[in-house]
Amino acid sequence: MLKRRGKDWVPLPDVTYISYERLPKSWKRNEACPAIPELVIEIISPDQTLKEFEDKAKDYFAAGVSRVWIVDPDAINIKVFFSADSSQVYTDTTPIVDALLPGLELTVRQIFEEAELI
Numbered sequence: 001m002l003k004r005r006g007k008d009w010v011p012l013p014d015v016t017y018i019s020y021e022r023l024p025k026s027w028k029r030n031e032a033c034p035a036i037p038e039l040v041i042e043i044i045s046p047d048q049t050l051k052e053f054e055d056k057a058k059d060y061f062a063a064g065v066s067r068v069w070i071v072d073p074d075a076i077n078i079k080v081f082f083s084a085d086s087s088q089v090y091t092d093t094t095p096i097v098d099a100l101l102p103g104l105e106l107t108v109r110q111i112f113e114e115a116e117l118i
Helices: 050-062 108-114
Strands: 002-004 007-009 015-017 039-043 067-072 077-083 086-091 095-097 105-107
Touching: 039 050, 050 067, 050 077, 077 108, 105 108
Parallel strands: 039 067
Antiparallel strands: 002 007, 015 039, 067 077, 077 086, 095 105
């Protein structure tokens, strides 16, 4: 269970990534996952703000998450947080490459085209 400001916290991000290395061998697929995700992806909805997610990213890092991506469909960009204080905004055809996810190389354009948003 994640902790947020000293209390149990069960966030519901849009996407999480947890490597097999981080999963306990005893974990069963139909059980709640006990591992802290390496990657959390949040997608900003029309009634939400980037600031809300920037604050939430800090909480994710405090809880042990390694990376946070915030997808902004209106701006057509992805803000990748490498830590609570370090981030980069990716747009168009700039590849998102990260040592946390070896072999992954995608662009914002690829993601938004696949989702049929552009």
